[in-house]
Amino acid sequence: MRFFVEIIIMPKKELLDPQGNTVKNNLHLLHIDSVSDVRIGKCIHMQLEANDRDEATHIVEKACSELLANPIIEEYTFRLRELSNSEPCSS
Amino acid sequence: MRFFVEIIIMPKKELLDPQGNTVKNNLHLLHIDSVSDVRIGKCIHMQLEANDRDEATHIVEKACSELLANPIIEEYTFRLRELSNSEPCSS
Numbered sequence: 001m002r003f004f005v006e007i008i009i010m011p012k013k014e015l016l017d018p019q020g021n022t023v024k025n026n027l028h029l030l031h032i033d034s035v036s037d038v039r040i041g042k043c044i045h046m047q048l049e050a051n052d053r054d055e056a057t058h059i060v061e062k063a064c065s066e067l068l069a070n071p072i073i074e075e076y077t078f079r080l081r082e083l084s085n086s087e088p089c090s091s
Numbered sequence: 092m093r094f095f096v097e098i099i100i101m102p103k104k105e106l107l108d109p110q111g112n113t114v115k116n117n118l119h120l121l122h123i124d125s126v127s128d129v130r131i132g133k134c135i136h137m138q139l140e141a142n143d144r145d146e147a148t149h150i151v152e153k154a155c156s157e158l159l160a161n162p163i164i165e166e167y168t169f170r171l172r173e174l175s176n177s178e179p180c181s182s
Contacts, residue, residue: 032153038135044131
């Protein structure tokens with residue numbers, strides 16, 4: 001089975017996010033004043049092959065915890081979507 | 092009305108993504124071989140105040156096109172979720 005995976009890696013809620021704060025201030029300079037709590041993270045899209053959804057989940061967990069996310073300062077979530085064989089690429 | 096917004100900004104599909112390629116190669120070094128088409132982008136979470144969903148959509152479109160995304164090399168999508176007044180923060 002082939003899966004499309006979207007992984008979201010964000011700075012932990014209890015940590016300050018200076019990059020998000022800078023973006024918020026710049027949005028205010030563009031007169032977009034109604035925005036608050038801006039936080040910036042990473043989004044990773046990939047495709048993977050696995051025998052079933054459980055194996056796919058295990059692979060993504062391993063990729064996140066061993067390479068993609070820094071567990072001290074970041075937290076991650078992911079969504080899996082099964083691809084049909086005729087779907088070449090998807091987002 | 093208060094909205095939680097998740098904005099995903101990815102490199103355009105027709106462009107190479109060297110960062111994604113590097114991550115894919117590093118996943119292979121961790122014996123995660125079943126992964127392909129790795130692409131890395133940004134995820135931005137924010138909250139905003141607007142009179143209705145249309146106004147919120149307009150604000151996010153303006154923020155993306157004027158500050159957050161580079162339209163030459165990136166494309167963006169976003170999801171809006173209405174927050175109840177009792178929800179202090181959400182992801």
